[in-house]
Amino acid sequence: MRVPEIPEQSAPALRAGDPPAPAPVPARPLIRRSARVPRWRARLADHDADSLAELLRKAGGTASAARAVAGKVVRHAFGAEPGAAPAWDAAALAALGVGAWAHEALLALDPGLSLEVAERAPSGDDTLRLVLRARDGALIESVLIPGPARTTLCVSSQVGCARACAFCETGRLGLARQLAAGEIVDQVRIALALAEGQARRGAPLRNLVFMGMGEPFDNLGEVLKAIRLLTDPRAFRFAPSHVTVSTVGVADKIEAFFREARAELAVSLNAPDDARRQAIMPVNARFSMAALKEALARSLPPGRRVLFEYVLFDRFNDAPDDADLLAAYVAGLRCRVNVIPCNPGPDPALRPPSAERLDAFVARLSGHGVTTLVRRPRGRDVGGACGQLAGMARVRQPAPA
Ligand code: SAH
Numbered sequence: 001m002r003v004p005e006i007p008e009q010s011a012p013a014l015r016a017g018d019p020p021a022p023a024p025v026p027a028r029p030l031i032r033r034s035a036r037v038p039r040w041r042a043r044l045a046d047h048d049a050d051s052l053a054e055l056l057r058k059a060g061g062t063a064s065a066a067r068a069v070a071g072k073v074v075r076h077a078f079g080a081e082p083g084a085a086p087a088w089d090a091a092a093l094a095a096l097g098v099g100a101w102a103h104e105a106l107l108a109l110d111p112g113l114s115l116e117v118a119e120r121a122p123s124g125d126d127t128l129r130l131v132l133r134a135r136d137g138a139l140i141e142s143v144l145i146p147g148p149a150r151t152t153l154c155v156s157s158q159v160g161c162a163r164a165c166a167f168c169e170t171g172r173l174g175l176a177r178q179l180a181a182g183e184i185v186d187q188v189r190i191a192l193a194l195a196e197g198q199a200r201r202g203a204p205l206r207n208l209v210f211m212g213m214g215e216p217f218d219n220l221g222e223v224l225k226a227i228r229l230l231t232d233p234r235a236f237r238f239a240p241s242h243v244t245v246s247t248v249g250v251a252d253k254i255e256a257f258f259r260e261a262r263a264e265l266a267v268s269l270n271a272p273d274d275a276r277r278q279a280i281m282p283v284n285a286r287f288s289m290a291a292l293k294e295a296l297a298r299s300l301p302p303g304r305r306v307l308f309e310y311v312l313f314d315r316f317n318d319a320p321d322d323a324d325l326l327a328a329y330v331a332g333l334r335c336r337v338n339v340i341p342c343n344p345g346p347d348p349a350l351r352p353p354s355a356e357r358l359d360a361f362v363a364r365l366s367g368h369g370v371t372t373l374v375r376r377p378r379g380r381d382v383g384g385a386c387g388q389l390a391g392m393a394r395v396r397q398p399a400p401a
């Protein structure tokens with residue numbers, strides 16, 4: 001693949017007598033209004049304990065009563081058997097000690113799942129790709145990845161994605177709509193139920209990665225709400241250090257992320273310089289690598305580190321010099337680098353490197369003192385590996401008559 005030239009950004013200097021510069025055209029919003037979540041009956045899983053308490057306060061509770069009831073409800077609904085639908089009627093609420101004042105507001109919330117399993121695709125390596133159908137027919141995918149110590153679930157944050165990375169199948173779809181917090185949480189509830197039902201041979205599901213379909217930072221409010229419920233010790237009890245959110249590098253949201261979530265951050269770098277990054281990741285036109293590094297350096301809380309993802313493409317970003325550039329870029333940041341041999345995606349020019357080139361790159365990067373890990377592809381045979389989640393596009397087209 002040829003790397004296009006990046007045009008100079010600076011405008012020519014104005015001279016006296018020149019006509020005034022045209023007013024800047026307002027940028028089209030990346031997320032259209034129509035991408036909002038459809039308004040259906042409000043769901044219990046759309047609420048974390050804070051937003052539930054807020055709802056109960058509006059229903060007439062005092063602040064402390066509202067908080068206490070919210071705590072009891074998230075424990076009842078998601079704490080015991082998080083994969084199953086909770087008992088949800090006046091008797092069940094009374095048994096929890098929830099006063100009658102709160103029943104109407106609570107019972108207006110639907111405790112059931114917002115998603116159903118449309119397809120299960122088990123891979124030869126034990127990975128399970130799930131296609132899930134939302135109430136409006138939208139299809140998203142989650143991937144369950146068993147490991148020796150713990151099982152990981154890779155969740156989606158949007159239906160499609162607006163970020164259009166050249167190497168990613170989801171990016172080819174464009175953005176259909178945002179996922180509600182409950183639809184993110186329900187991917188986890190479905191996976192937990194499956195894991196329980198099968199009395200799995202694998203380790204328990206303890207790890208969540210927001211590396212499925214979508215750009216989590218383009219739906220940050222719902223993602224944060226879902227994370228608060230998933231890490232609530234009364235509800236799903238995921239350790240914040242076992243929840244990782246991966247972004248293309250929306251630099252102006254990094255500070256808010258660290259302020260609001262204790263989860264881990266991964267940033268998809270995928271190239272060692274701006275010209276090449278911009279050729280495959282349109283986000284780089286808005287946030288340069290320098291801007292990204294500056295935002296990370298400024299916002300990373302003490303003691304925390306960022307995980308950089310670097311997808312390796314044959315003869316595009318896998319030369320020894322590129323490892324040197326990458327090492328220089330990450331210098332001074334507390335971080336690790338996850339090197340990911342590319343999976344076949346939409347651009348046939350972007351191919352995985354040979355094992356020799358992969359090993360040489362990793363050795364060179366480690367040689368600079370950078371903590372480097374290789375992410376081996378999982379679920380590739382069922383299209384469930386990184387960058388292969390296609391949701392809608394997977395539905396078989398009706399055969400031509
Ligand atoms: N939008 C987020 C999360 C989804 S992608 C992000 O971009 O980070 C999750 C990871 O898969 C990212 O690191 C991405 O760079 C990587 N990925 C995408 N397409 C890939 C491909 N074809 N092969 C290997 N990794 C890919």
